[in-house]
Amino acid sequence: MATSHFALHQPQSLSQALDLLEMHRASVRLLAGGTDLVPKLKVGALKVANLVSLQGVPGLGAVAFDEGQGLVIGGTARLAQVAALPEVKRLYPGLAHACSVMATTQIRNMGTVAGNLANAAPSADTAAPLLAYDARVTATNKKGSRDIPLAQFFAGPGLSVLEPGEIITAITVPPPPPKSGSAYQRLSARSQVDICAVGVAASLSLDGQGRLAHCRLACASVAPTPLRCLEAEEMLSGQAPGDDLLDRAAQAAAAAAKPIDDMRASAAYRRQMVEVLSRRVLATCLAQAASLAQAQGGAA
Amino acid sequence: MKTNNPQLIGQSIPRIDGPHKVTGRAIYTDDLKLPGMLYGKLLRSPYAHARIKRIDVSKARALPGVKDVIIGADTPQIKYGNWRLVPESQDELPLAVDKVRFIGDEVAAVAAIDPETAERACELIEVEYEELPAVFSVEDACAEGAPLVHDISKGNVSLVRKISYGDLEGMFQKADYVREDTFRVHAVQHAYLEPCASLAEPDEGGRITLWTSTQTPYLVQCLLASTLGIPENHVRVMKVMVGGGFGGKMELRPWEFCAAFMARRTGKPVKFTLTRVDELAFGRRRHGMTLYSKVGLSKDGKLLAKDFQVMLDGGAYNAMGPTATFLCGTFGNMAYRLPAYRYFGRHVYTNKPPASAMRGFGAPQAYFAMESQLNQAALDLGIDPIDLRIINAMEEGDVIPEVATVSSCGFKQCLEKVRAASGWDEKRKNKKPGHGLGISAFSFISGGVFNWFNTKYNFSSVEVRVYDDGTAHLFSMACDIGQGTDTVLRQILAADLGIGIDKVRLTSMDTSNTPKADLGSWGSRVTLMNGNAILDACRKIKDMLIPVMFTQFDLNQIQDIAFEDDHLFVRSNPKKRLSFAECVYKALRGRRGEPLSAHGFYTPRNRGLVSPAFSFGAQVAEVSVDEQTGLVKVDNIYTAHDCGVTINKRAVEGQLEGAIQMGLGYALHEQFAMQGGRTLNTSFLDYKMPTAQDMPPSVSLEVETYEPEGPFGAKEAGEGLAIPTAASVGHAVYEATGYRCQDLPITPEKILRALGKLK
Numbered sequence A: 001m002a003t004s005h006f007a008l009h010q011p012q013s014l015s016q017a018l019d020l021l022e023m024h025r026a027s028v029r030l031l032a033g034g035t036d037l038v039p040k041l042k043v044g045a046l047k048v049a050n051l052v053s054l055q056g057v058p059g060l061g062a063v064a065f066d067e068g069q070g071l072v073i074g075g076t077a078r079l080a081q082v083a084a085l086p087e088v089k090r091l092y093p094g095l096a097h098a099c100s101v102m103a104t105t106q107i108r109n110m111g112t113v114a115g116n117l118a119n120a121a122p123s124a125d126t127a128a129p130l131l132a133y134d135a136r137v138t139a140t141n142k143k144g145s146r147d148i149p150l151a152q153f154f155a156g157p158g159l160s161v162l163e164p165g166e167i168i169t170a171i172t173v174p175p176p177p178p179k180s181g182s183a184y185q186r187l188s189a190r191s192q193v194d195i196c197a198v199g200v201a202a203s204l205s206l207d208g209q210g211r212l213a214h215c216r217l218a219c220a221s222v223a224p225t226p227l228r229c230l231e232a233e234e235m236l237s238g239q240a241p242g243d244d245l246l247d248r249a250a251q252a253a254a255a256a257a258k259p260i261d262d263m264r265a266s267a268a269y270r271r272q273m274v275e276v277l278s279r280r281v282l283a284t285c286l287a288q289a290a291s292l293a294q295a296q297g298g299a300a
Numbered sequence B: 001m002k003t004n005n006p007q008l009i010g011q012s013i014p015r016i017d018g019p020h021k022v023t024g025r026a027i028y029t030d031d032l033k034l035p036g037m038l039y040g041k042l043l044r045s046p047y048a049h050a051r052i053k054r055i056d057v058s059k060a061r062a063l064p065g066v067k068d069v070i071i072g073a074d075t076p077q078i079k080y081g082n083w084r085l086v087p088e089s090q091d092e093l094p095l096a097v098d099k100v101r102f103i104g105d106e107v108a109a110v111a112a113i114d115p116e117t118a119e120r121a122c123e124l125i126e127v128e129y130e131e132l133p134a135v136f137s138v139e140d141a142c143a144e145g146a147p148l149v150h151d152i153s154k155g156n157v158s159l160v161r162k163i164s165y166g167d168l169e170g171m172f173q174k175a176d177y178v179r180e181d182t183f184r185v186h187a188v189q190h191a192y193l194e195p196c197a198s199l200a201e202p203d204e205g206g207r208i209t210l211w212t213s214t215q216t217p218y219l220v221q222c223l224l225a226s227t228l229g230i231p232e233n234h235v236r237v238m239k240v241m242v243g244g245g246f247g248g249k250m251e252l253r254p255w256e257f258c259a260a261f262m263a264r265r266t267g268k269p270v271k272f273t274l275t276r277v278d279e280l281a282f283g284r285r286r287h288g289m290t291l292y293s294k295v296g297l298s299k300d301g302k303l304l305a306k307d308f309q310v311m312l313d314g315g316a317y318n319a320m321g322p323t324a325t326f327l328c329g330t331f332g333n334m335a336y337r338l339p340a341y342r343y344f345g346r347h348v349y350t351n352k353p354p355a356s357a358m359r360g361f362g363a364p365q366a367y368f369a370m371e372s373q374l375n376q377a378a379l380d381l382g383i384d385p386i387d388l389r390i391i392n393a394m395e396e397g398d399v400i401p402e403v404a405t406v407s408s409c410g411f412k413q414c415l416e417k418v419r420a421a422s423g424w425d426e427k428r429k430n431k432k433p434g435h436g437l438g439i440s441a442f443s444f445i446s447g448g449v450f451n452w453f454n455t456k457y458n459f460s461s462v463e464v465r466v467y468d469d470g471t472a473h474l475f476s477m478a479c480d481i482g483q484g485t486d487t488v489l490r491q492i493l494a495a496d497l498g499i500g501i502d503k504v505r506l507t508s509m510d511t512s513n514t515p516k517a518d519l520g521s522w523g524s525r526v527t528l529m530n531g532n533a534i535l536d537a538c539r540k541i542k543d544m545l546i547p548v549m550f551t552q553f554d555l556n557q558i559q560d561i562a563f564e565d566d567h568l569f570v571r572s573n574p575k576k577r578l579s580f581a582e583c584v585y586k587a588l589r590g591r592r593g594e595p596l597s598a599h600g601f602y603t604p605r606n607r608g609l610v611s612p613a614f615s616f617g618a619q620v621a622e623v624s625v626d627e628q629t630g631l632v633k634v635d636n637i638y639t640a641h642d643c644g645v646t647i648n649k650r651a652v653e654g655q656l657e658g659a660i661q662m663g664l665g666y667a668l669h670e671q672f673a674m675q676g677g678r679t680l681n682t683s684f685l686d687y688k689m690p691t692a693q694d695m696p697p698s699v700s701l702e703v704e705t706y707e708p709e710g711p712f713g714a715k716e717a718g719e720g721l722a723i724p725t726a727a728s729v730g731h732a733v734y735e736a737t738g739y740r741c742q743d744l745p746i747t748p749e750k751i752l753r754a755l756g757k758l759k
């Protein structure tokens, strides 16, 4: 149980932070809220010589929305901060839900969205909704920045495509299309305060003819990485919505899942819950989109 | 309920330790540091069952900073166990000598200058094991030719308890309705928030002072002394805050022995602190059981006979298993009138972490079987489940054969109250799909009568001293492990002497400075037993003060003296009064300076074999089940209970809230993931207890009775409340879905499978 010894660096600017990552590249980790990192250090599951804290780096903590760019979540923005922003609640209800029900109050006040993604747990709660919103991750190193579509970000359990020396400086979510809806649902079979056993997020919009356009369906905890269900998405796009279609898409999502048996749930249960939750989130999305379509149609 | 009780009785006196705990100032064992203190670590067995061929500690001993390394061979090898009355049942050694019997069995201990060095030293101890075939279930352990967990025993059944009365066969023949069921219940853990810790300090003459997270200081004192081979009173167990016990801290533990033993060897204080992993992977648990039950009823719902056969999965040692085996049989027939009953209980060794006492002590298991079965019987007989219970319910004056006479009983009122408050009749008439109400009842003991520890002292003893500054000092070995006895005992003393509770100081749980003895905080015994001892002492104090009043006011002996509001006064003429302080002063003068002090004692006598008093109650759970996900949402819990006269209302409410949390964990959330003898879920991430967010709304309905054997009419409110929830939730889930759980816990997957909705 020995806590490993490490040096804690507290840079006051992004360039200092990038320098420190470079300087200590042999054994270094970024520290954001510490809610993933510190427990791992405590039980000796992770040994690292240097921690570079992002707490003192200015300019990374904001969460802001504008109609052109969409939602920009800074690299050190807290989960609770995201949950509290009115635009997030209104335009990205799936993300708002994830950030307000995952973990516990204390953890949401400390933990960050970037940390949640960089930690790359298959069960990461912000991952599925952000996948459903086509989010992009901005990774910055000493040479500059690159944008990584979130769909290409995860590489395996605990693994991402971030290179050593890179810091997530922002997560950008495009503005939702008109007449769209989105949702996230998660479940744990054991307790309200638990890592999710299954999480499903979706977003979709309706075109002028009332057909489905721009459909996204993503799952957490049912594969080695958070997962986009491409087959289900394709099945839905361009179609007129109906119960039967949603059923079939939910089944396709369940078929795409690659769940395992563990202490939280059996693979069979997980697979079936992908279907149940997919069906539910799609219905919620559709109801939202339909009501917007009605309101916007009425206004037109 | 109208009584002549003092005003203070029944009030919600806030917890005396509350502010300290919530501001982080409370001192627990692990917070203590003494000069020169060493840190202890245990080396545990990686095998479920193995012979120890060789141990080499030389490398560990050579590590700089290591001050002592011990193995079984270094110790006196005196076996211990709580059942001193039956020495053959004492099957534990602090460190394994010949064999290890479960993954986590303690093999060696190290004391070093810091925890890291101690841990590294443990890694350097070389142990050569010869792995042996192991048994992980009661069925395997009882099979022909099964490997023996303890070589000296004949089989793996370590203890048998039989109860039998009435004409069982005859009654079953008379019965119109007979059903047999087998229930399986799982092991769960106390999950007290404070992991165990112990600090031993060597004193001159080889004496030991021990601060330890325990609920039984006196038991630890006696057993530690006997295993060290030193006089009982050379061991002093000291007061410290204890962060919960629930039955998991009521024995001598290897780290208490190792701390004391190494403190004596090194001459330095030695501290052990367990981790949550230690607790979850190797710590005590509630007994998993297989319970076969056959009941016979007449067609109008009268219980006629019950045959109850139980196998307890005891793990590697007896621990408190013998008591659980006895009590499970007792609880099998405690709430209802039953003309014929037979119980056959077997405590079985397996190569798993030992099971022991846990809140309810055999009752949660027995009642889950009993109550689930009665609900099925009610359905088959077409009788409302609450009516069925009322038909059979115990009443005041009833005799529980071989157990006791029930001297107070509000069981029927509980059933009626819970029916009304929960809207039972209307809601059952207008059933909503996916929604259900379930009922379960319970009864529990207020402390045990049976002297398995074989103490030569009274079960509870106190000393009360009063002073002419108007204050009193209570000395009691009782220990507050979070249940609030430090508050309630003061309340009882203050109420009886008629002084403010702020005038009462308390010294508790110090085995050198509090009177012998108190058996500890288990079996819901402290309020009744310690409370009675306090009243006994108060009676003696009053006998010293009353003469002062008689002399002062020249009273006729028919007069009665009241003790209220920090005063003594003549009841028929309250103007004749003296302050408590003044009265003590005058008494002191009269005694030519001899301080006013009195000892009080309580030992239950002529109260049967089991308990001096019994609590009763009934609970209705209301649930909604999502038939697609199988998730159970508990919408409300209504509990009516008879704990005699409530002494501290808030404390009782706290017990109920905590009991619902534990009960729900047992019913729905908690279980160990075992792979053979290995526990896989060793953190709270994977061992899931309900949290505040999982708590349903609840309604508490008190049915006050007056228990003549209890202080101010009180009886237990600690453990009984933790009994009914598994069965009430189980029944509600059945009403909601048609899935009847006979093997706990109730999980979404089991529900969906039973409904044919999950492949």
Ligand SMILES: Cc1cc2nc3c(=O)[nH]c(=O)nc-3n(C[C@H](O)[C@H](O)[C@H](O)COP(=O)(O)OP(=O)(O)OC[C@H]3O[C@@H](n4cnc5c(N)ncnc54)[C@H](O)[C@@H]3O)c2cc1C
Pocket: A029, A030, A031, A032, A033, A034, A035, A036, A037, A038, A039, A054, A075, A076, A079, A101, A102, A103, A104, A107, A110, A111, A112, A113, A114, A115, A116, A117, A118, A119, A123, A124, A125, A126, A162, A166, A167, A168, A169, A194, A195, A196
């Ligand atoms: C009790 C408890 C409950 C929890 N419940 C949940 C839950 O329900 N759902 C869930 O998804 N998670 C849960 N978590 C996990 C954790 O809280 C979240 O993943 C959180 O979002 C992590 O953020 P953080 O800022 O604390 O990350 P940290 O612990 O600081 O860092 C995590 C990882 O990300 C890296 N990192 C951090 N910031 C950056 C950055 N800007 N750029 C690059 N790399 C970075 C770190 O180096 C580290 O490897 C829980 C944790 C605890 C302790």
